Amino acid sequence: MSSPQATRPWRLRPAEEGDGSALVELWNRIDPASPTTEAEHRHNVALLRDDGHVYECRVAVDRSTDRLVGSAEYFHDPDAFDGGRYWVEVNVDLDRRRRGLGTILYGSVEAELAERGARQLRTNTEAAVPDGAAFARRHGFEPLRDRWRSVLEVARCDVSGLPARRRRLAEDGIELTTLGDEGADDPSVVRRLYELETEISRDEPRADPMTPLTPSVWESWNLGQPGQTTADFWIARHGGSFVGLTYGRPAPGEPGLFLQSFTGVRRDARGQGIATALKLALIDRARAEGYVRIRTSNDSSNAAMWGINERLGFVRTQTWTLWGRDLPGTASP
Numbered sequence: 342m343s344s345p346q347a348t349r350p351w352r353l354r355p356a357e358e359g360d361g362s363a364l365v366e367l368w369n370r371i372d373p374a375s376p377t378t379e380a381e382h383r384h385n386v387a388l389l390r391d392d393g394h395v396y397e398c399r400v401a402v403d404r405s406t407d408r409l410v411g412s413a414e415y416f417h418d419p420d421a422f423d424g425g426r427y428w429v430e431v432n433v434d435l436d437r438r439r440r441g442l443g444t445i446l447y448g449s450v451e452a453e454l455a456e457r458g459a460r461q462l463r464t465n466t467e468a469a470v471p472d473g474a475a476f477a478r479r480h481g482f483e484p485l486r487d488r489w490r491s492v493l494e495v496a497r498c499d500v501s502g503l504p505a506r507r508r509r510l511a512e513d514g515i516e517l518t519t520l521g522d523e524g525a526d527d528p529s530v531v532r533r534l535y536e537l538e539t540e541i542s543r544d545e546p547r548a549d550p551m552t553p554l555t556p557s558v559w560e561s562w563n564l565g566q567p568g569q570t571t572a573d574f575w576i577a578r579h580g581g582s583f584v585g586l587t588y589g590r591p592a593p594g595e596p597g598l599f600l601q602s603f604t605g606v607r608r609d610a611r612g613q614g615i616a617t618a619l620k621l622a623l624i625d626r627a628r629a630e631g632y633v634r635i636r637t638s639n640d641s642s643n644a645a646m647w648g649i650n651e652r653l654g655f656v657r658t659q660t661w662t663l664w665g666r667d668l669p670g671t672a673s674p
Contacts, residue, residue: 350405351403351404351411352404353402353446354400355397356399356400362379364398365382367410367432367434368412371432374659376592376593376595377593381567381593388561394419395416397414397415399414400412400413401433401437401446410437411431411432411443412432413432413447413449418463418549419552419558420542421552422552424458425458426459426461428462428464429454429462430464433446451668462665462666463664464477464482464663465488465661465664466661466662466664467660468659468661481666482664483665486642487641487662487663488638488660489639489647489657489661490636490637490638490660491638491650492634492635493634493636493637493650493655495632497654498624498653500621500625500628502621503622506617506618506621507622509614510577510614510618514580515610515613517575517577517619520534520564520571520573520574531556531560533583534576534583535559535560537583537584538603539553541586541607541608545605545643546642547640548663563603568591575587575588575619575626577619584606584607584610585607586605586619587601587603587604587605587616587619587620588603589601589623590602597632597633597634599632599634599636601635601637616649621653635655636658638661641660
């Protein structure tokens with residue numbers, strides 16, 4: 342008797358070393374608004390595994406064409422780490438949906454995760470794609486919180502007030518500088534940036550408790566991305582202390598787009614306009630470098646950061662919902 346897998350028009354197998362290009366092509370067909378590259382994918386997977394975190398991927402391959410038509414990944418989240426909590430991402434090609442492939446892919450990784458002793462799962466879906474939310478609900482996930490993605494058309498942002506802002510901050514002893522100016526080759530500078538972001542990140546709204554990255558992993562994640570330069574890091578310095586930070590990088594596979602990854606100010610330095618000045622400085626640099634748009638995101642409950650983004654001209658373009666599931670026989674810690 343043939344197995345169910347043998348009678349289906351696709352076969353499942355673990356992702357192989359040579360699948361990177363086909364995986365990226367699949368993901369970019371599904372989400373053309375956020376293209377990635379094979380180099381970025383390999384970089385991020387290597388960082389996870391090199392730090393001892395789990396990353397695994399299963400793929401579905403069309404039997405007749407040998408084309409990759411679906412994938413299911415699971416991995417740890419390094420900055421909200423719990424050994425029993427995993428992110429799961431299931432993607433099915435647009436012309437293969439509503440045939441049960443997504444459920445089969447999800448079931449294959451759920452079984453593996455149960456063997457690993459997983460207790461909690463996380464995934465996310467875009468609000469504009471209701472099939473994603475329906476899929477999550479069918480598989481026992483519940484919505485936890487939303488994250489907004491927004492875009493700024495650089496030419497529409499007025500940065501003319503930046504010099505005056507910098508002068509006002511200077512009167513209070515606060516200077517805007519860059520990682521290049523401070524010395525990217527100085528380990529003590531990099532360590533201070535790491536400590537600053539770690540401190541600020543503890544105040545960010547999130548579903549799961551924040552766990553600090555190790556200094557080496559933070560440096561690899563945030564200073565080692567393809568195309569990134571030290572001029573993409575803007576720092577607010579008060580005397581010998583770093584009190585604020587913003588940074589980003591070119592978007593992989595999307596010329597003209599800059600991704601603003603992080604903006605934050607130490608708690609005791611907030612309320613002075615430092616975050617706005619940092620963002621304006623980065624926008625001004627992006628414009629000088631020929632970027633057309635800047636994309637960022639923030640938790641929907643972070644009213645202060647969204648207020649800054651909105652005043653600068655960022656327009657909300659997508660809402661992503663974070664979903665969670667406790668596996669049978671387990672409970673939230």
